Amino acid sequence: MSDTPAQNVAFVRTSEIPPSPPPTRETGAIKWIRENLFSGWFNTILTLIALYLVISIVSGAAPWFYNGVWEADSIRECRDILAGKTGACFAVLVDRWDHLVFGFKYPQDAYWRPLVAFLLLLVAAAPALFGKIFPRKMLILTAIYPFLAYWLIWGGTLWLPVLVAGSIVATGLVFRLVEGMAVNMRQILAGVVGLLFGLGLAWLLFKGAAELVFIASNIGGSGLSVIPYAVFWAAGIFTYVCVIPMGIFVGYAIYQSAEDGGLVTIVTALFAIYIMLAYLLGPVSGAFNSIIPLELQAVPSRDMGGFMLCMILGTVCVTLSVPLGIVLALGRQSHMPLIKGVCVVFIEFVRGVPLITLLFVANVMLAYFLPPETSFDLILRVIIMITMFSSAYIAEVIRGGLAALPKGQYEAANSLGLNYVQATRLIILPQALKISIPGIVNVAVGLFKDTTLVSVISMFDIVGMIRGPIQQSTDWISIYWEVYGFAALLFFVVCYSISQYSQWLERQLQTDHR
Amino acid sequence: MTTLADRPVTASTGSFKLSMLLNDSRYRSLTFQFIALIAIIAFMAFVGGNLVRNLTAAGLNISYAFLGEPSGYDINQRLIDYDSQSSHGRAAVVGLLNTLLVAFLACITATIFGVVAGVLRLSNNWIVSKIMAVYVEIFRNVPVLIWILIIFSIMINVAPSPRDFRGDDATASMMFFDTIAVTNRGVYLPKPIWGDGSMIVVAVLLASIVGIFAYRRYSRKQLFDHGKMVPVLWPSIALFFVPVILVQLILGNPITLSYPELKGFNFRGGITILGSLIALWFALAIYTGAFIAENVRAGILAISKGQTEAAGALGLRPNQIMSLVVLPQALRVIIPPLISQYLNITKNSSLAIAVGYMDVTGTLGGITLLQTGRAIETILLLMLFYLTVSLLISFFMNIFNNRMKLQER
Numbered sequence: 001m002s003d004t005p006a007q008n009v010a011f012v013r014t015s016e017i018p019p020s021p022p023p024t025r026e027t028g029a030i031k032w033i034r035e036n037l038f039s040g041w042f043n044t045i046l047t048l049i050a051l052y053l054v055i056s057i058v059s060g061a062a063p064w065f066y067n068g069v070w071e072a073d074s075i076r077e078c079r080d081i082l083a084g085k086t087g088a089c090f091a092v093l094v095d096r097w098d099h100l101v102f103g104f105k106y107p108q109d110a111y112w113r114p115l116v117a118f119l120l121l122l123v124a125a126a127p128a129l130f131g132k133i134f135p136r137k138m139l140i141l142t143a144i145y146p147f148l149a150y151w152l153i154w155g156g157t158l159w160l161p162v163l164v165a166g167s168i169v170a171t172g173l174v175f176r177l178v179e180g181m182a183v184n185m186r187q188i189l190a191g192v193v194g195l196l197f198g199l200g201l202a203w204l205l206f207k208g209a210a211e212l213v214f215i216a217s218n219i220g221g222s223g224l225s226v227i228p229y230a231v232f233w234a235a236g237i238f239t240y241v242c243v244i245p246m247g248i249f250v251g252y253a254i255y256q257s258a259e260d261g262g263l264v265t266i267v268t269a270l271f272a273i274y275i276m277l278a279y280l281l282g283p284v285s286g287a288f289n290s291i292i293p294l295e296l297q298a299v300p301s302r303d304m305g306g307f308m309l310c311m312i313l314g315t316v317c318v319t320l321s322v323p324l325g326i327v328l329a330l331g332r333q334s335h336m337p338l339i340k341g342v343c344v345v346f347i348e349f350v351r352g353v354p355l356i357t358l359l360f361v362a363n364v365m366l367a368y369f370l371p372p373e374t375s376f377d378l379i380l381r382v383i384i385m386i387t388m389f390s391s392a393y394i395a396e397v398i399r400g401g402l403a404a405l406p407k408g409q410y411e412a413a414n415s416l417g418l419n420y421v422q423a424t425r426l427i428i429l430p431q432a433l434k435i436s437i438p439g440i441v442n443v444a445v446g447l448f449k450d451t452t453l454v455s456v457i458s459m460f461d462i463v464g465m466i467r468g469p470i471q472q473s474t475d476w477i478s479i480y481w482e483v484y485g486f487a488a489l490l491f492f493v494v495c496y497s498i499s500q501y502s503q504w505l506e507r508q509l510q511t512d513h514r
Numbered sequence: 515m516t517t518l519a520d521r522p523v524t525a526s527t528g529s530f531k532l533s534m535l536l537n538d539s540r541y542r543s544l545t546f547q548f549i550a551l552i553a554i555i556a557f558m559a560f561v562g563g564n565l566v567r568n569l570t571a572a573g574l575n576i577s578y579a580f581l582g583e584p585s586g587y588d589i590n591q592r593l594i595d596y597d598s599q600s601s602h603g604r605a606a607v608v609g610l611l612n613t614l615l616v617a618f619l620a621c622i623t624a625t626i627f628g629v630v631a632g633v634l635r636l637s638n639n640w641i642v643s644k645i646m647a648v649y650v651e652i653f654r655n656v657p658v659l660i661w662i663l664i665i666f667s668i669m670i671n672v673a674p675s676p677r678d679f680r681g682d683d684a685t686a687s688m689m690f691f692d693t694i695a696v697t698n699r700g701v702y703l704p705k706p707i708w709g710d711g712s713m714i715v716v717a718v719l720l721a722s723i724v725g726i727f728a729y730r731r732y733s734r735k736q737l738f739d740h741g742k743m744v745p746v747l748w749p750s751i752a753l754f755f756v757p758v759i760l761v762q763l764i765l766g767n768p769i770t771l772s773y774p775e776l777k778g779f780n781f782r783g784g785i786t787i788l789g790s791l792i793a794l795w796f797a798l799a800i801y802t803g804a805f806i807a808e809n810v811r812a813g814i815l816a817i818s819k820g821q822t823e824a825a826g827a828l829g830l831r832p833n834q835i836m837s838l839v840v841l842p843q844a845l846r847v848i849i850p851p852l853i854s855q856y857l858n859i860t861k862n863s864s865l866a867i868a869v870g871y872m873d874v875t876g877t878l879g880g881i882t883l884l885q886t887g888r889a890i891e892t893i894l895l896l897m898l899f900y901l902t903v904s905l906l907i908s909f910f911m912n913i914f915n916n917r918m919k920l921q922e923r
Contacts, residue, residue, distance in 0.1 A: 036638060036640040036641075037640060037641060039638065039639075043637075043638070043639050046634075046637070046639050046642050050641045051641065053645065054641070204556070205552070205556070208555065208560070211563040212555070212558070212559045212562070212563075214563055215563055218566045218570065232562065235555050235558065236559075238555070239555055239556075239559070242552060246552060336547045336550075339546070339547060339550055342554065352901040352904035353861070353896075353900045353901055353904075354861035354875075354900055356864045356865065356879075357864065357879065357896050357897050357900065360883075360893050361893055364883070364893070365889050365890055365893050367568070368568045368889070368890060369561045369564050369565055369568075372564070445655070449656070449657035450657070452657040452659045452660065453659060453865070455659070455868075456865075456867055456868060463659055463660060466663075467663070467868075478671065480663075480664065480667035480668075480671065484660055484663060484664045485664075488656040488664075491655065491660070492652065492655045495654075495656070496651065496655045499655070
């Protein structure tokens, strides 16, 4: 058969048949729909239920948005305009916009200040967040930003934040200066600084011991048991014993360090910044201000409110809690039992209690633990507590990152002759932080959402504003969807963009080849 | 700082120099810890001294005697007997049980939401997976406090008031054959009344639960020893319901239900679940469910595709692949973050104070604190309670986790 000549066959194709298009049910949208929506009876039911859900939500919400009233003075007027139709009353957002964003006490003619601060935040955050796109020099903006933002939001004289920034720079200069000194010069300096520091420390310890004995002799009547009584006596006596040896030892240690300069450099820099902040700052900024007055109307902390308060608390606490979290995580990894113990107890305690109880501490309890005449304002106490709270969580995230590093990294760093600080700063932390970025961002998002809890201790953040001045006013009594929806939208926008950023960053930092 | 490399170790010569405390890594850690100890003591001295001074100035002392004094306030949602003559201590216990109640309910519901949403987000069905993605993103990115308040407001404003159930032209009616009433004050459910012989019914119920576990063991053994697939789901359901209903019928209905009835201005009889509890419960469940959904999704994605393909090659059906191959392995990845979500629910339940549900933060940390002014004692007790609950939950969950862990040789 195979050798049948072609001529004997009735018909032979000389050209190839063009491929016919696949059947319509196997192409394009129809195929996609068949495969993705109706691939079986179960899937079909799911699709129908989902479609019903979507349609009912959209058809319910669309008239509500579409009929929304944007101009009205009260909820009654709003209802009159709607005349029985379903519709939102967005007029509350227009009417109370200032309250929702800035709180009800922030001076109206100063609204531009937090707005400028917010825009500058975007500018200042950009080089830190998108390091590859912006030049490194723009990081100077990021460094300047906290001082500028403080001045813009709280007001007062510009000289104060400028001088604080100046003292920090000056401290850095002192550090460099001492580091670069000749050894014999540094020995003289170390002698003086060591003597001063030793004496100061001894004096502090002496005061502390006296305080402990004071506690021990007053604790009897307060119903506490014998154990703390004995503990405080013992601690007091121990401290009395330590006063002189500790002073001498630390002074001697500083003197000894003159050769390589590590300790004396740090201590001198600390001295410098302490003197500048404690004694020079107030008078000098006052003097400057009387010569060149650069002043904005001062706004006390308790006047902050609305979404602005959430933003302030969120930014400040995240910024502060990352370094604190790193320190706690390193402390938990430490081989020194005491330091490790302190960090473990702190982290586990903070993670075990709700943020609300910590805010209660800030609200009613913290005042008992501070000297009688100090009056911290509430916002600062809240910042301290939220920072403590989130730093414990960040510490756990970073501990995960540290644990994920192969042991070889630590050993390689040691074998190169790097000391602990160098190894941690140059080898360990960059890698560990890279691993922990998603976790840190999660904590940051959670923290930002948790700033709404301050409304429970009667601070007027956006939720506090809604529950208090807005819902309890006669004009907008018991309005809820519009205002809560607005608050939810604000939080959604911020939190969603942060989490998208973290995913982008993760892809950017991916250096392994998979 | 000097390292070992810079200075020769002098230990071999046996002489001890003071500088070794700073420069020798063997002694340096001791030095640092000693300094840390001094710092801790100094901190203690500062804080304690101020505390003693402030308390003396205010004429207060630390005393827990207030726990025995009558509280003088009422709690509308309670699991144990309590009235305004009961002590502050009992009020704290009522609140504590309320916290545990809402946390327990929310944990179960959140797990259900989370597993369903997590599995459906991976479904091939485009529209379903997109809806689940929207659910997860919306709920994860908005504070739980706002969700609690929104749901509470809906409960108050949308649900009918008891008045609407009245009369012939009632605008609202009870659901499920007049057994459940949903009002803006709360939900009223039928309450069981334990008649004679009801203990037998309960005993039968317990016995059938034990029976279900025994049956599951048996079916597992069949599967592992003989390779037989014994149906589990339907027999378990039958085992749960059939004996109890039979006994109930044979004994002549020892357990009866008392239905809520409209009397005066409100419903009487039955079990009341306050709107605040429902709002808190539902908000916590749906918020945490979004997080659990992500954990579940991550857990399932962590199982390599080869496992699914191998199971398919063995001839297992898709639902068998899920329940026998993927989920048991994914559970190991899912459980640790699930534990921390349960802890979060317990801690977030303290937001009850925002809707007036009387949990332990509302009683001990709220009204008791305001009435007695004993801020330090109440807040310490409050923290101690949450700390204990957190540690207990993580302890038991870790035991469970260890049992679930892969047994490696």
